[in-house]
Amino acid sequence: MKILVTGATGFLGRRVVAALAPRHELRLLVRPAASRERFPEGVEFVSGDVTERASLAAGAAGCDAILHAAALVKIDAPAVAFDRVNVGGLENVLAAAAETGVGRIVYISSFIALGPTELAPGGVLDERGALPTIAGRTWINDYQRTKTVSDLRARQAIAGGVPLSVIYPGVIYGPGELTEGNILVRHLLDLARGRLPALVGRAERRWNYVFVDDVAAGVVAALERAPAGRRYLLGGENVTQAELYRLIAEIGGIRVPRLRMPDFLASASGFAMKGLARLTGGVPMLTPDLVEIYRHDWAYDSSTAEGDLGYRPRSLRTGLAETVAWLKETGAWPA
Numbered sequence: 001m002k003i004l005v006t007g008a009t010g011f012l013g014r015r016v017v018a019a020l021a022p023r024h025e026l027r028l029l030v031r032p033a034a035s036r037e038r039f040p041e042g043v044e045f046v047s048g049d050v051t052e053r054a055s056l057a058a059g060a061a062g063c064d065a066i067l068h069a070a071a072l073v074k075i076d077a078p079a080v081a082f083d084r085v086n087v088g089g090l091e092n093v094l095a096a097a098a099e100t101g102v103g104r105i106v107y108i109s110s111f112i113a114l115g116p117t118e119l120a121p122g123g124v125l126d127e128r129g130a131l132p133t134i135a136g137r138t139w140i141n142d143y144q145r146t147k148t149v150s151d152l153r154a155r156q157a158i159a160g161g162v163p164l165s166v167i168y169p170g171v172i173y174g175p176g177e178l179t180e181g182n183i184l185v186r187h188l189l190d191l192a193r194g195r196l197p198a199l200v201g202r203a204e205r206r207w208n209y210v211f212v213d214d215v216a217a218g219v220v221a222a223l224e225r226a227p228a229g230r231r232y233l234l235g236g237e238n239v240t241q242a243e244l245y246r247l248i249a250e251i252g253g254i255r256v257p258r259l260r261m262p263d264f265l266a267s268a269s270g271f272a273m274k275g276l277a278r279l280t281g282g283v284p285m286l287t288p289d290l291v292e293i294y295r296h297d298w299a300y301d302s303s304t305a306e307g308d309l310g311y312r313p314r315s316l317r318t319g320l321a322e323t324v325a326w327l328k329e330t331g332a333w334p335a
Contacts (some may be wrong), residue, residue, distance in 0.1 A: 001024045001025070001064040001065050001104075001222070001224075002024070002025040002026075002027065002062065002063045002064050002065075002206065002249075003020065003024050003025070003026055003027070003063060003064065003065045003066070003067055003223065004027050004029060004046075004056075004063045004065070004066045004067070004102075005017060005020070005027070005029065005057050005066075005067045005069065005086060006029045006050050006056075006066070006068050006069055006070035006089070006093070007050075007068070007069030007070030007071060007108070008028040008030060008039070008069070008102050009035065009177075010069065010070070010071075010073075010174050010177065010179060010181065011177045011179045011212065012069060012108070012169070012176075012181070012184045012212060012215060012216065013069045013070075014017045014039075014176060014177060015036075015174075015176060015212050015216040015217070016067065016069060016219050016220070017036060017039060017040065017215055017216075018216070019068075019213070019216040019217060019219070019220050020220055020223070021040035021042065022040075023037075023042060023224075023243070024041075024105045024223075025046065026043045027043070027044040027045075027046055027059060027063060028043055028044065028045050028046070028211075028278055029046055029048045029049075029050070029055070029056065029070075030045055030046075030048075030328075031047070031048070031049050032047045039335065040305065042157045043258065046058065046059040050068075050070045050089035050093065051084050051085060051088055051089060051090075051092065052092070053092040053095055053096060053251075056092050056093060056095075056096035057095075057096040057099050057100055058113070059096075060096045060097060060099075060100040060102050061100050061103055062100075063100070063108070063154040063261050063325045064102065064103060064104060065102060065103070065104035065105065065223060066093055066096070066097055066102050066106070067105075067106050067108075067219070067223060068089070068090065068093045068105065068106070068107045068108065069075060069219075070085065070089055071086055071089070071108070071137060071147070071148075071181075071186060071188045072085035072086055072143070073085075073179065073180055073181035074276065075180050075277075075283060075284060075287055075290070076274055076277065076284065076287065077083050077142070078086065079142045079258065080125055081288075082086065082145070083142060083257070084140075085146075086143070086146035086147055086149075086150055087146050087149050087150050087153070089238065090107060090150045090154065090221050093105065093107070094153075094157055094162060094164075097162075097332045098162075100296070103163055104163050104165075104223070104228065105155055105162070105163060105164045105165070105312075106151075106159050106164075106165045106166075106167060106219065106222055106226070107164060107165070107166050107167070108167045108169065108219065109147060109151050109154065109156070109166050109167060109168050110147045110168060110169065111168050111169065111171065111208065111233070111235070111298055111300055112140075112143065112147055112148075112298075113132065113144075113147040113148045113150070113168065114129055114132075114151075114168055114233075114300070115129075115132070115148075115231065116296035116297055117202075117206075117296075117297045117298060117299045117300065118296055118297040123206065123297055123299055124238065124300060124301050125233075125299070125300055125301070126233050126300060126301040126302075126303070126304060127166075127168055127231040127232055127233045127304060128167060128231075128304070129139055131152060131155060132138065132151055132152050133146045133207070134148070134149060134152060140289050140293055141289035141292075142263055151166070151270050154166050155208060155231075157261060158228075158229045158316070160229075162228075163228035163229075165222055165226045165227075165228060165229065165230050165232070166230075166231040166232070167215075167218065167219055167222055167231075167234055168231070168232070168233045168234065168235075169210055169234045169235070169296065170207075170208035170209060170210040170211050170233075170234070170236055170298070170300055170301075170302075171183070171184060171195040171207055171208060171210065172184075172210055172211075172212050172215055172236035173185050173209060173210075173211065173212065173320075174211045174212035174213060174322070174326075175212070175286055175318060175322070175323060175326040176212055176283055176325050178332075180283060181192070184209065185323060185327070188248060188252065188323070188327070189322070189333070190241065190285060190333050191248060191252070191254060191256060192252060192254050193334055193335055194255075196285070197257060197259065198257050198259040198260060198261040199241070199245065199256075199257055199259070199260045199261065200260070200261055200263075200266045200286065200290075200291055200293075200294045201241055201260070201291075201294030202241070202260070202295075203240060203241050203242035203260070203298065204238065204240050204241070204242065204276055205239050205241050205291055205294065205295075205297050205301065205311065206238050206239065206241075206297045206298070206299040207239065207241070207244070207297070207298045208235040208236060208237070208238050208298055208300045209236050209237060209244070209316050209319070210235050210236030210237075210313055210319075211236060211313065211314050211318075211319035211322070211323075214234070214236065214311075214312075214313040214314060214319075215234050216327060217311070218232070218234040218305055218311045218313075219234070221305075221309035221310060221311065222305075222309060225274050225308075225309060226281045226308065226309065229284055230308070231321055232302075232304055232305040232308070232311075233300050233301065233305060234302060234305055234311060235300040235301070235302045235303065235313065236302075236313040236314070236315075236316060236319070237313070237315055237316040238300070239250075239300040239316055241270035241294075243333070244316070247316060247320055248319055248320065251317070251321050251324050252320075252324050252333075253322050263291060263295065264284065266291045266316045267288045267291045267310070268289045269286055269291075270284070270286040270288040270290060270291050271287075273286050273287065274287045295330065
């Protein structure tokens with residue numbers, strides 16, 4: 001297949017490109033100022049942006065499929081920016097595919113579009129959940145809002161016969177770009193460097209963590225084998241926060257704080273860190289909406305992808321060990 005890839009310069013995007021390059025002909029839509037280094041040989045680049053429909057259509061011309069991985073994943077950005085990239089980007093991909101006759105689209109969404117899981121039967125959700133609600137809903141942040149709105153649009157497109165498949169990764173971590181989307185690895189480094197005096201959230205909350213290369217392999221399988229209209233949860237292991245930090249301490253050989261910060265104090269700290277980051281141009285370790293995310297369970301079931309695509313994610317223990325080893329090799333992990 002000849003595939004147009006958006007979001008190729010991102011944390012997940014680079015790993016997906018690396019997995020696809022030996023098997024398919026790739027054309028990468030990248031912004032003019034974006035780096036084109038450290039990509040596999042033979043990939044083609046085309047300048048453009050998912051917010052510019054004309055550049056998407058030009059990039060899609062002659063392609064068999066579009067892999068839409070581009071998204072704005074920021075801890076703090078204007079609401080309009082999230083709308084332009086996360087909602088408008090999908091609309092532009094759908095329009096470009098229709099204009100150029102592309103017969104296959106795979107859209108990478110997020111677990112957050114499916115919602116928290118503490119009220120679900122058994123405390124776990126999969127991709128077969130009901131249509132997301134929009135009207136009157138209170139959002140954790142603009143990322144959740146725009147990914148949920150986009151998920152609704154994707155489901156509507158599927159119902160209308162568009163040859164679209166949707167992927168919902170869990171919390172992705174692993175070697176690669178230390179973007180704001182690689183939140184667990186950034187958190188690991190903060191712990192290892194002793195920057196966190198206390199933890200946030202309750203120890204029994206369950207989250208779904210998935211190694212980045214496992215998601216990339218699942219995306220390749222979906223592109224090659226998934227019937228149009230199917231949606232797949234690509235997650236890993238559901239673990240409590242207590243188990244996560246026990247593994248981090250054991251594998252990393254570091255001390256993890258025992259103290260847990262009360263939510264009201266964490267929120268106040270988040271407001272202060274967010275304000276300071278806006279003044280300095282840095283990335284805050286904590287924000288009020290991140291505190292709210294820690295108040296929920298995010299546990300998911302990937303059995304549909306396991307059955308249909310042969311998806312086999314590694315354990316969290318294995319993935320964390322590989323990640324810490326990589327951080328040590330790169331010199332990022334403190335001696």
